[in-house]
Amino acid sequence: MMRIAFDARPLLGVRTGIGWCEAEQAGALIRLHPEDRFLLQAHAIRHRREKKAMLSDFLQDNAALQLRCGSRFLPHVWQFGKCADVTHFFNYLVPQGVAGKTVVTVHDMVLHAYPETMQRRTRQLLQLRLRRSMERADRIVTDSAFSCREIGTYYPQFRDKLRIVPCGADLQRFRPVTDADRLRAVQQKYGISGRYFLFLGTLEPRKNLLRLLSAYKAYAGCFDTPAQLVIAGSKGWGSEAVFRHAQQLRLGSQVIFTQYVASEDVAALLSGALGFVFPSLYEGFGMPPLEAMACGTPVLTSDAASLPEVVGECALLAPPEDTAAIAHGLCRLHEDAALRERLSRAGRLRAAQFTWERSAEMLYRVYQEIA
Numbered sequence: 157m158m159r160i161a162f163d164a165r166p167l168l169g170v171r172t173g174i175g176w177c178e179a180e181q182a183g184a185l186i187r188l189h190p191e192d193r194f195l196l197q198a199h200a201i202r203h204r205r206e207k208k209a210m211l212s213d214f215l216q217d218n219a220a221l222q223l224r225c226g227s228r229f230l231p232h233v234w235q236f237g238k239c240a241d242v243t244h245f246f247n248y249l250v251p252q253g254v255a256g257k258t259v260v261t262v263h264d265m266v267l268h269a270y271p272e273t274m275q276r277r278t279r280q281l282l283q284l285r286l287r288r289s290m291e292r293a294d295r296i297v298t299d300s301a302f303s304c305r306e307i308g309t310y311y312p313q314f315r316d317k318l319r320i321v322p323c324g325a326d327l328q329r330f331r332p333v334t335d336a337d338r339l340r341a342v343q344q345k346y347g348i349s350g351r352y353f354l355f356l357g358t359l360e361p362r363k364n365l366l367r368l369l370s371a372y373k374a375y376a377g378c379f380d381t382p383a384q385l386v387i388a389g390s391k392g393w394g395s396e397a398v399f400r401h402a403q404q405l406r407l408g409s410q411v412i413f414t415q416y417v418a419s420e421d422v423a424a425l426l427s428g429a430l431g432f433v434f435p436s437l438y439e440g441f442g443m444p445p446l447e448a449m450a451c452g453t454p455v456l457t458s459d460a461a462s463l464p465e466v467v468g469e470c471a472l473l474a475p476p477e478d479t480a481a482i483a484h485g486l487c488r489l490h491e492d493a494a495l496r497e498r499l500s501r502a503g504r505l506r507a508a509q510f511t512w513e514r515s516a517e518m519l520y521r522v523y524q525e526i527a
Contacts, residue, residue, distance in 0.1 A: 157192055158527050160185070161240035164196040164221075166247050168210050170390060170416065172358055173443055174263065177299075177323055178246040179214075184516035186219045194219040197236050197243075201225060241527045244519075248282060250289045257526045260293040261321075262286075264440030264461075265306040266362060273362035273437065275393035290314050294526045297321045297519065299441035302462035321519045323441045324512035329419075330450035332504075333427035342424040346414045351383040353486060354429035354453075356417070356444050357436075360392035364435045364458070364476050366401050371435075371482035373405045378487055383430050388414040426451040431489040431496070434458070435476050442466050446510055449503030454496045456485040466510075470502035 162182050166175040186194050196214055200207050200223040211221055222236060236243075238255040245251075246261045266274060267282045274282075290296055296317045298304050308315045333339060343349070353372070357363050365387065376382035385407075387398070402411050417425060426432060432448035434457040442463050445455045455471035457463045464473060472488065474481040489496060 158189075158242065158523060159193045159195070159240040160523060161195040161197050161236070161243040163243070163245045163247070164198040164211055167196070167214075168198065168207055172390075174247050174261075176443065177261070177263075180324060180326060180512040181246075181321075181516050181519055183214060184512045185520060186214060186216055188513065188516055189520065190216075190218050192218060195222055195239055196220070197222045197224075197239070199224050242523045244523075245289075245293075248289065249285055250292045252292075254292070257294045258292060259295045259297055259522060259526075260289060261297045261299075262290065262303070262307060263299055264303050264438065265310055266438050266440075268310050269306065269461075270362055270438050273360065273394075278393075287311065290317070293317065295319055295522050297522060299323050300462040300465050302465055303440040319522050321515055321522065322510060323443050323446070324510045324515045325443070325446045325450045325507050326512060327450055327508065330423055330426070330447045330507070332452040333424040338424050339428045342421050343428055345421065346386070346388070346417070346425070347412055348384060348386055348428075350381075351430045352386045352412075352428070353383050353431050353433050353489070354386045354388065354425060354448075355433050356388045356422070356426070356448075357434065358389050358392040359387070359395035359398050361394045361397075362437045364437045365398045367476070367479045367482060368433060368435050369398070369401050369405055369407065369411065371479045371486060372411070373407060374480065374483035375486040375490070376407075376410060379490060382410065383490060384409075385411045385433075386414060386425075386429070387411065388417045388425065390416045422447075423451055426453050429453050431456055431486070433482075433486070434463070435474065435482050436461070436463065437476050439463055445471060446507050450507035452500045452504050454489055454499035455503060456482070456489060467503075468506050470499060470506040472499070 166178045196211050242257045243254050244259040248262055250258050250260045297319050304318050304320050372385045426448050431454045434445050436458055438461045445457045448455050457471050458476040459473035460476050472485045474485045
């Protein structure tokens with residue numbers, strides 16, 4: 157029996173990609189290994205009841221919750237004592253004072269590849285603490301072969317610690333929605349009328365949304381009735397520039413900003429789209445294109461970073477800095493029904509290769525190495 161602890165902080169609040177990755181991997185491990193004992197650990201200065209409620213779905217016979225009170229400095233100094241054989245931190249940093257073996261997930265090297273796309277505070281924190289954090293860790297997990305190479309390039313002293321554990325797609329949650337009434341209801345909820353392209357993700361500079369808007373403007377000029385562009389996701393650092401650019405391009409009602417989309421609506425929103433567009437500059441994995449493919453939605457994404465590794469030959473690829481190429485991809489998806497059907501079939505088969513159960517078992521083997 158192993159005792160495995162998870163840093164539960166990424167599971168609290170509105171979940172971004174890191175939070176969903178932890179939720180899926182931790183949930184699968186708890187289900188697949190009833191013989192082990194799991195602990196979800198977090199510091200809770202305020203709102204203890206709300207935080208307990210957010211983590212309640214993970215609590216099983218073999219999984220318990222530990223909340224500690226304290227000052228705002230405690231996340232940098234772990235104060236849970238020797239509770240576990242292995243403690244896993246999913247968000248780049250291992251605090252000081254962790255007893256026992258540690259695993260840290262370093263999702264990408266955007267800190268070095270595209271530092272200008274990061275919030276200044278986050279960039280400074282990683283510059284100050286990332287190297288020491290990886291030094292403390294017994295194993296460093298990353299999401300793709302691309303990210304493994306990147307980390308090895310910038311931190312060659314840690315190559316022996318690196319292990320690749322790909323992310324997955326929840327194939328029960330992300331699958332084609334064919335109920336016309338459900339599709340119509342979700343589109344009405346978010347103010348969508350007619351055909352649409354969809355982007356889903358946090359609105360931040362590395363998602364390359366300024367070029368996507370410019371590419372959409374060029375695409376829309378080629379058709380009498382262009383599909384709308386729906387940009388769905390929470391506002392991130394630098395999102396004001398996205399709204400300003402849409403106004404400058406005078407796109408009006410052709411572009412819809414939905415902000416955060418309820419998790420129960422995501423599969424229907426993906427399934428109803430003419431195509432999913434994800435022209436990100438840099439991703440350590442890129443779960444949204446995989447989830448779109450699981451729903452049978454044709455995908456147009458970047459030919460950069462880890463994204464070709466994730467989508468294989470089952471999506472259209474365009475250089476993320478080439479606005480004309482992105483616009484051309486939108487035009488192809490608009491015009492070519494046979495292409496959309498081929499990408500839909502191939503994408504579902506590709507997504508089926510990436511399950512969270514497979515991801516969890518690969519992660520479990522990392523724990524076994526060091527426990």
